[in-house]
Amino acid sequence: MNATPYQQLENRMARLNALNEATEVLYWDMAAMMPSGGGEARAEQLAALNAVTHGMMTAADLPDLLDAAEADTSLGSWQQANLAEIRHRWIKATALNEGLVEALTKASAACEAKWRDARPAADFKSILPQLSDLLDLVVEAGEAKAEKLGLSLHDALLDDFEPGGRTADIDTVFDDLSSFLPDFTQQVLDHQASQPPIQIPEGPFPIDKQRELGKRLMDVVGFDFGHGRLDVSLHPFCGGVPDDVRITTRYDETDFTSSLMGVLHETGHAMYEMGLPKEWRGQPVGQSLGMSTHESQSLLIEMQVCRSEAFLQFAAPIMRDTFGGSGPAWEPDNLLRLYTRVEPGFIRVDADEVTYPSHIILRYRLEKAILSGDLALADLPGAWNDGMKELLGIVPPSDREGGLQDVHWYDGAWGYFPTYTLGAMTAAQLYDAARRGDSNIETSIATGDFGPLMGWLRSNVHGKGRSVGPSQILVEATGRALDPQVFKTHLSGRYLN
Amino acid sequence: MNATPYQQLENRMARLNALNEATEVLYWDMAAMMPSGGGEARAEQLAALNAVTHGMMTAADLPDLLDAAEADTSLGSWQQANLAEIRHRWIKATALNEGLVEALTKASAACEAKWRDARPAADFKSILPQLSDLLDLVVEAGEAKAEKLGLSLHDALLDDFEPGGRTADIDTVFDDLSSFLPDFTQQVLDHQASQPPIQIPEGPFPIDKQRELGKRLMDVVGFDFGHGRLDVSLHPFCGGVPDDVRITTRYDETDFTSSLMGVLHETGHAMYEMGLPKEWRGQPVGQSLGMSTHESQSLLIEMQVCRSEAFLQFAAPIMRDTFGGSGPAWEPDNLLRLYTRVEPGFIRVDADEVTYPSHIILRYRLEKAILSGDLALADLPGAWNDGMKELLGIVPPSDREGGLQDVHWYDGAWGYFPTYTLGAMTAAQLYDAARRGDSNIETSIATGDFGPLMGWLRSNVHGKGRSVGPSQILVEATGRALDPQVFKTHLSGRYLN
Numbered sequence: 001m002n003a004t005p006y007q008q009l010e011n012r013m014a015r016l017n018a019l020n021e022a023t024e025v026l027y028w029d030m031a032a033m034m035p036s037g038g039g040e041a042r043a044e045q046l047a048a049l050n051a052v053t054h055g056m057m058t059a060a061d062l063p064d065l066l067d068a069a070e071a072d073t074s075l076g077s078w079q080q081a082n083l084a085e086i087r088h089r090w091i092k093a094t095a096l097n098e099g100l101v102e103a104l105t106k107a108s109a110a111c112e113a114k115w116r117d118a119r120p121a122a123d124f125k126s127i128l129p130q131l132s133d134l135l136d137l138v139v140e141a142g143e144a145k146a147e148k149l150g151l152s153l154h155d156a157l158l159d160d161f162e163p164g165g166r167t168a169d170i171d172t173v174f175d176d177l178s179s180f181l182p183d184f185t186q187q188v189l190d191h192q193a194s195q196p197p198i199q200i201p202e203g204p205f206p207i208d209k210q211r212e213l214g215k216r217l218m219d220v221v222g223f224d225f226g227h228g229r230l231d232v233s234l235h236p237f238c239g240g241v242p243d244d245v246r247i248t249t250r251y252d253e254t255d256f257t258s259s260l261m262g263v264l265h266e267t268g269h270a271m272y273e274m275g276l277p278k279e280w281r282g283q284p285v286g287q288s289l290g291m292s293t294h295e296s297q298s299l300l301i302e303m304q305v306c307r308s309e310a311f312l313q314f315a316a317p318i319m320r321d322t323f324g325g326s327g328p329a330w331e332p333d334n335l336l337r338l339y340t341r342v343e344p345g346f347i348r349v350d351a352d353e354v355t356y357p358s359h360i361i362l363r364y365r366l367e368k369a370i371l372s373g374d375l376a377l378a379d380l381p382g383a384w385n386d387g388m389k390e391l392l393g394i395v396p397p398s399d400r401e402g403g404l405q406d407v408h409w410y411d412g413a414w415g416y417f418p419t420y421t422l423g424a425m426t427a428a429q430l431y432d433a434a435r436r437g438d439s440n441i442e443t444s445i446a447t448g449d450f451g452p453l454m455g456w457l458r459s460n461v462h463g464k465g466r467s468v469g470p471s472q473i474l475v476e477a478t479g480r481a482l483d484p485q486v487f488k489t490h491l492s493g494r495y496l497n
Numbered sequence: 498m499n500a501t502p503y504q505q506l507e508n509r510m511a512r513l514n515a516l517n518e519a520t521e522v523l524y525w526d527m528a529a530m531m532p533s534g535g536g537e538a539r540a541e542q543l544a545a546l547n548a549v550t551h552g553m554m555t556a557a558d559l560p561d562l563l564d565a566a567e568a569d570t571s572l573g574s575w576q577q578a579n580l581a582e583i584r585h586r587w588i589k590a591t592a593l594n595e596g597l598v599e600a601l602t603k604a605s606a607a608c609e610a611k612w613r614d615a616r617p618a619a620d621f622k623s624i625l626p627q628l629s630d631l632l633d634l635v636v637e638a639g640e641a642k643a644e645k646l647g648l649s650l651h652d653a654l655l656d657d658f659e660p661g662g663r664t665a666d667i668d669t670v671f672d673d674l675s676s677f678l679p680d681f682t683q684q685v686l687d688h689q690a691s692q693p694p695i696q697i698p699e700g701p702f703p704i705d706k707q708r709e710l711g712k713r714l715m716d717v718v719g720f721d722f723g724h725g726r727l728d729v730s731l732h733p734f735c736g737g738v739p740d741d742v743r744i745t746t747r748y749d750e751t752d753f754t755s756s757l758m759g760v761l762h763e764t765g766h767a768m769y770e771m772g773l774p775k776e777w778r779g780q781p782v783g784q785s786l787g788m789s790t791h792e793s794q795s796l797l798i799e800m801q802v803c804r805s806e807a808f809l810q811f812a813a814p815i816m817r818d819t820f821g822g823s824g825p826a827w828e829p830d831n832l833l834r835l836y837t838r839v840e841p842g843f844i845r846v847d848a849d850e851v852t853y854p855s856h857i858i859l860r861y862r863l864e865k866a867i868l869s870g871d872l873a874l875a876d877l878p879g880a881w882n883d884g885m886k887e888l889l890g891i892v893p894p895s896d897r898e899g900g901l902q903d904v905h906w907y908d909g910a911w912g913y914f915p916t917y918t919l920g921a922m923t924a925a926q927l928y929d930a931a932r933r934g935d936s937n938i939e940t941s942i943a944t945g946d947f948g949p950l951m952g953w954l955r956s957n958v959h960g961k962g963r964s965v966g967p968s969q970i971l972v973e974a975t976g977r978a979l980d981p982q983v984f985k986t987h988l989s990g991r992y993l994n
Contacts, residue, residue, distance in 0.1 A: 018545035021538060022519055029522060033530070037724035038741030041518060044779070048515035052549055227534035244535030282541070 005068035006075060009086055014282040016056050021241040023049045028239035028246040032231040054101075057093035066090060081467045082285035089284065092160075095148045096141050104141055107134040108412040115410035122400035124381050131410060132377055138414050139371070154371050157415030162290040162422065164469040167368065169482070170418050173425065174361050176484040178391065181358055184488075185392075188342045188354055188495040198337050199329035201319075205256040213256070213322040214249065214263040217315060221267045221301060222454045228270060236262050238269035238298075242281065245270040256323070257338065261302055268301030269294055271454065275462025286465045291416065293470050295423025296430060297461065303353050303424065304431040304490070305453070307339045310446040340494060344392045346401035353424070354491060358391040360421040363406075367414055426474060428487040430461065433478035502565035503572060506583055511779040513553050518738040520546045525736035525743040529728040551598075554590035563587060578964045579782035585646075586781065589657075592645045593638050601638055604631040605909040612907035619897035621878050628907060629874055635911050636868070651868050654912030659787040659919065661966040664865065666979070667915050670922065671858050673981040675888065678855055681985075682889075685839045685851055685992040695834050696826035698816075702753040710753070710819040711746065711760040714812060718764045718798060719951045725767060733759050735766035735795075739778065742767040753820070754835065758799055765798030766791055768951065772959025783962045788913065790967050792920025793927060794958065800850050800921065801928040801987070802950070804836045807943040837991060841889045843898035850921070851988060855888040857918040860903075864911055923971060925984040927958065930975035 003011065023046060030042050069075075069083055096104075111130040118127040139153065146156035158165040215230055228245035240246035247266035249259050272288055280286025288294055305311050312332045320330035328334055342352045348359040366383055369375035375383055384403040385395045396402035408416050434456045435441050441452045460477035471481055500508065520543060527539050566572075566580055593601075608627040615624040636650065643653035655662040712727055725742035737743035744763035746756050769785055777783025785791055802808050809829045817827035825831055839849045845856040863880055866872035872880055881900040882892045893899035905913050931953045932938050938949045957974035968978055 014541070015545045015548065018538075018541040019549070022523060022542040022546060025526060025542070026519060026522060029526060033726065035723050035725060035741060037721065038738070041515075041738050041740040041778075044511070044515040045519040045522070048512045049519060051512065052516070224534065226532050228532060229530065241535070241538050243538040244532060281538075 004072060005065045006072050006079060006083065009065055009069055009083070010283060012056060012059075012062075013082075013086060013284060016053055017282040017284075019049055019053050019056075023053075024239055024241055025244075025246075028248075031233040031235070031237065031239070032246065032248050054093065057090060062090055078280065078285055078467050082280070082283050085284035085466055088163075091148050092145055095145045100137065100141055100144070104134075104137045104412060107137050110134075112407060112411040115404070115407060119400055119404045122398035122404065124399040124404055127404075127410065128378060134410075134412055135370070135377065135414070138412055142371075142414075154368060154415065157371070158418070159415075161413075161416045161419050162292050162470065163466070164471060165290065165292070165418070165422075169471075170364065170422070173482055173484045174364060174418070174421070177357050177421070177425075177487070178361050180484075180488055181354070182391065182393070184491065184495075185342065185344065185354055185358075188491075189344075191496055192342060195337065198341060199327070199334050200338070201257070201323070201325055201329040201335075203255065203323075204253045205323055207251045207253060209322050210251050210256050210259055213319060214260055216318065216322075217260070217264060217306075218247075218267045218270075220315075220448050220450060221264065221271065222450050223267050223270055224274060227274060230263065236266060238266045238273070240273075242273045242276050245273050256319070257335075260319075261306065261339065264306045265298045265302035268298035271301065271457070272297040272462050275454070275458045277463050277465045277467075280465055285467055289466055289470050289473065291419035292422035292426055293461070293473065295420055296426035297457070299424050299427040300431050300457075304427050305445060307336075307353070308442075308445070308494075309333075309336050310442050312336045312339065313446050314448045342495060344394055346388070346394065346396040347405055349406075354495060355392060357421045357424065360417055362387040362391055363417040366403075367409075367417065371414070422470075422482065425482055425484060425487040426470070428490040429474060429478050429483060430457075432486050432490070434460075501569060502562045503569050503576060503580065506562055506566055506580070507780060509553060509556075509559075510579075510583060510781060513550055514779040514781075516546055516550050516553075520550075521736055521738055522741075522743075525745075528730040528732070528734065528736070529743065529745050551590065554587060559587055575777065575782055575964050579777070579780050582781035582963055585660075588645045589642055592642045597634065597638055597641070601631075601634045601909060604634050607631075609904060609908040612901070612904060616897055616901040619895035619901065621896040621901055624901075624907065625875060631907070631909055632867070632874065632911070635909055639868075639911075651865060651912065654868070655915070656912075658910075658913045658916050659789050659967065660963070661968060662787065662789070662915070662919075666968075667861065667919070670979055670981045671854075671861060671915070671918070674854050674918070674922075674984070675858050677981075677985055678851070679888065679890070681988065682839065682841065682851055682855075685988075686841075688993055689839060692834065695838060696824070696831050697835070698754070698820070698822055698826040698832075700752065700820075701750045702820055704748045704750060706819050707748050707753050707756055710816060711757055713815065713819075714757070714761060714803075715744075715764045715767075717812075717945050717947060718761065718768065719947050720764050720767055721771060724771060727760065733763060735763045735770070737770075739770045739773050742770050753816070754832075757816070758803065758836065761803045762795045762799035765795035768798065768954070769794040769959050772951070772955045774960050774962045774964075777962055782964055786963055786967050786970065788916035789919035789923055790958070790970065792917055793923035794954070796921050796924040797928050797954075801924050802942060804833075804850070805939075805942070805991075806830075806833050807939050809833045809836065810943050811945045839992060841891055843885070843891065843893040844902055846903075851992060852889060854918045854921065857914055859884040859888055860914040863900075864906075864914065868911070919967075919979065922979055922981060922984040923967070925987040926971060926975050926980060927954075929983050929987070931957075 026042065026045060026049075034042060066087055070087070075083065107130070111127065111134040114127045114130045118124065138157070142153045142157045145159070146153050149156055149159065151159065152167070154167045155165070158167065211230065215225070218230060219225070227243050228240065228247065231246065231248050232250055233248035234250060236249045238245065238247045247263070247270050249263045249266065251259050272294060276288060277286050306315070309332070312335050316330060316332040316335050319335070320326065340353070342354045344355050345351060348356070351359055362384070365387065366375065366380065369383070370377060370380070381399050381403050388402070389395050434453060438452055438456060441456065444450070444452045461473060464473060468476065474480070474482055523539065523542055523546075531539060563584055567584070572580065604627070608624065608631040611624045611627045615621065635654070639650045639654045642656070643650050646653055646656065648656065649664070651664045652662070655664065708727065712722070715727065716722070724740050725737065725744065728743065728745050729747055730745035731747060733746045735742065735744045744760070744767050746760045746763065748756050769791060773785060774783050803812070806829070809832050813827060813829040813832050816832070817823065837850070839851045841852050842848060845853070848856055859881070862884065863872065863877060866880070867874060867877070878896050878900050885899070886892050931950060935949055935953060938953065941947070941949045958970055961970060965973065971977070971979055
């Protein structure tokens with residue numbers, strides 16, 4: 001029997017996925033293993049793979065296959081969702097002509113390279129020409145996609161990172177948060193000031209011991225080392241493929257706490273990938289959702305669980321014994337206060353759970369103003385500083401600690417930022433629902449048993465792949481759409497008690 | 498200006514090469530990094546890459562491009578060699594139909610899987626059906642290639658491993674060797690028996706110290722760690738790509754000598770890859786030649802150089818100091834005798850330089866007899882034992898130490914074996930010519946300076962890529978074709994003095 005059009009699409013997607021997986025492994029290798037002299041050859045390898053997969057998604061016979069498959073009335077709901085996802089990807093792959101894709105790649109590389117000099121020099125003006133060129137192309141590409149998808153420019157850019165994400169929805173929740181955070185942050189700071197000082201565990205903390213501790217707690221969370229690894233890279237990330245997840249960290253011998261929490265964060269990402277539905281491996285519908293859902297899984301493990309009293313009661317003695325420590329610095333209560341310390345600062349990636357959303361809201365508002373034409377690129381630094389003053393009450397000493405600090409805009413990722421805070425709110429809402437649904441979840445964590453939590457996450461998030469979108473996941477798992485109140489209640493409960 | 502047909506071919510080959518390089522990195526990762534659970538996904542990735550590259554080599558418009566490029570009278574000699582190589586690959590890629598390729602892949606996997614049980618059980622009979630099926634397909638494929646290439650069956654099989662290799666030439670040199678080796682080996686054994694006993698350095702030898710020593714001596718040979726790595730895998734190999742060479746070893750804490758010499762062997766392979774002509778990166782003509790030339794480079798470094806008195810004078814104190822050793826076991830003369838000990842045994846991969854060729858000649862003769870129909874597969878074990886008796890004077894206790902010991906035949910690599918000994922003879926002839934050409938080469942090695950040797954190898958071997966074949970390399974570098982006398986002189990000089 002000949003394969004149906006739908007089956008033919010599945011076969012192509014499986015092959016395409018295998019090639020994308022090869023790309024993922026090569027990226028991991030590049031960050032974690034590759035000697036510097038391998039860079040040029042690796043770029044050729046990645047470009048060749050990209051050309052092949054792009055060619056497959058823009059094949060001349062794909063539109064007919066899609067039309068024929070969409071006329072097939074025998075498809076089940078997962079198959080339909082798979083087909084819709086393939087159509088969506090086809091639309092995006094064919095929206096841009098080759099010249100635009102090439103111009104974007106070049107402009108992005110040029111701007112990112114310039115940024116590597118401009119940031120340490122705190123010299124925003126020097127990068128303005130490259131950033132302006134890049135943004136023009138980002139907008140051109142975004143408008144091409146917007147037209148094909150029937151979306152606004154900003155929503156089309158969002159869609160690359162957050163399927164179904166809409167600025168109208170984000171505005172609502174971010175406005176809610178931004179009216180809450182400034183006063184709340186001040187209350188937290190006052191509350192913290194009334195507490196006894198935090199004791200810092202004293203090192204050095206040998207790297208092999210840190211690795212041992214990280215792997216032990218990864219195992220506690222449920223990471224399967226038969227299907228993954230922990231290595232070192234300059235910028236920690238979760239890479240690899242669902243059956244072979246590669247997470248990385250970096251170690252500081254004077255402070256184990258930051259690397260350890262980073263490892264647990266990446267483990268949250270990894271558990272999502274490992275928990276995707278096995279029966280849909282290799283198909284678009286079997287893959288993880290957008291960035292906010294992914295970030296919700298890393299933040300659920302890191303912020304909701306591993307920085308909680310329940311987990312630290314369990315983990316503090318393990319940390320202490322790993323390093324042969326003793327004294328009050330290693331008490332769970334002290335480590336909890338260390339791991340939930342709030343302090344407004346200039347740098348997003350160093351921010352705590354309470355001040356982080358303000359960094360994101362600032363970037364989101366600026367992106368929106370620039371994309372709508374309300375803010376000129378040249379005025380970005382000033383608008384940045386005004387926003388920092390309003391949201392966090394501090395003004396960076398230079399653009400190095402201001403609008404030049406993150407690479408995202410400078411390598412073309414416009415629309416990415418809001419997913420961090422959407423993820424943080426989603427994490428709070430999911431963990432709240434999980435604990436309501438199974439009171440055993442939190443008590444188990446206090447004994448180092450993540451089984452009940454992972455069972456809940458597999459059923460309610462991981463195992464759904466892309467069969468439904470981010471908001472539907474939330475509605476099905478928690479009974480409602482994204483509700484900032486849950487996040488605010490979490491913050492109040494953790495930081496004012 | 499439009500690209501000429503030849504330029505279009507170069508562009509396609511560059512892309513194809515980048516995809517093949519991706520495959521190489523994935524193979525290295527599979528052996529050195531991948532958790533066991535990643536195997537299924539990795540097989541899909543490799544199969545997808547293979548399908549893409551096979552599709553590129555069998556593209557419908559390639560014959561016309563080849564014809565047009567071959568009519569181009571403006572091509573230089575390297576371009577002509579490149580084009581000839583592309584034509585050769587196209588002939589081989591199109592010689593087999595898809596059904597045969599698939600059947601071969603399956604039969605090879607089935608036979609290899611069966612071999613993993615049959616070998617420890619010493620049960621040749623149990624694998625005979627799979628081996629017979631596989632051999633039928635190997636012969637069918639070989640005959641298809643033979644017809645297209647105008648070669649005999651055995652020569653067509655050889656061609657996959659040894660470009661231009663012919664059984665008629667191999668017969669001549671192997672007959673010469675096999676008439677020399679049995680008596681010579683007995684003389685060496687008698688000579689060794691008259692020497693004082695060898696002292697074995699006492700361990701344990703910590704793995705991190707072994708790694709440090711290996712990397713130090715790799716650096717001495719000239720390995721560039723900006724373009725390569727040393728890692729661990731079950732079966733040591735040299736993988737990666739010319740600008741990013743990945744070699745592996747395995748460590749034994751009770752004996753550093755074997756791993757160290759293995760590292761130096763793989764470093765010889767690596768230096769060949771690293772020394773290929775940079776201006777022809779990504780083109781067929783810029784790649785390494787067949788297995789005998791590759792093995793000549795590893796054996797030149799390992800056997801000719803690193804097991805020599807000159808090198809061990811330099812390296813013995815470094816080995817001793819790395820492990821904090823002392824006493825007569827660490828004297829250069831003792832280590833030289835340890836590293837040149839001769840002892841007939843059943844297992845090829847454990848064999849020394851003197852007895853190794855007999856293992857190869859045995860396999861080559863059996864392959865030849867089976868392919869010509871003079872020997873039935875079922876009679877292989879008996880013929881093996883007869884050959885061992887004749888060539889090495891010993892008979893294995895079971896097929897486990899006999900005809901089942903190597904995977905090659907059982908995964909379809911018929912025609913591969915002779916390249917080991919062709920490589921050993923080539924190594925001897927090249928090193929002999931190098932020293933005659935530059936008397937500074939050997940004295941420099943005694944001081945840890947591989948510069949003069951590497952300079953000679955880059956000019957005479959590495960830098961030639963595939964612009965000429967293995968025999969032409971030898972003729973240009975040494976003034977004559979492969980001459981077993983040089984190898985015999987080397988053996989006599991080393992083992993009877």
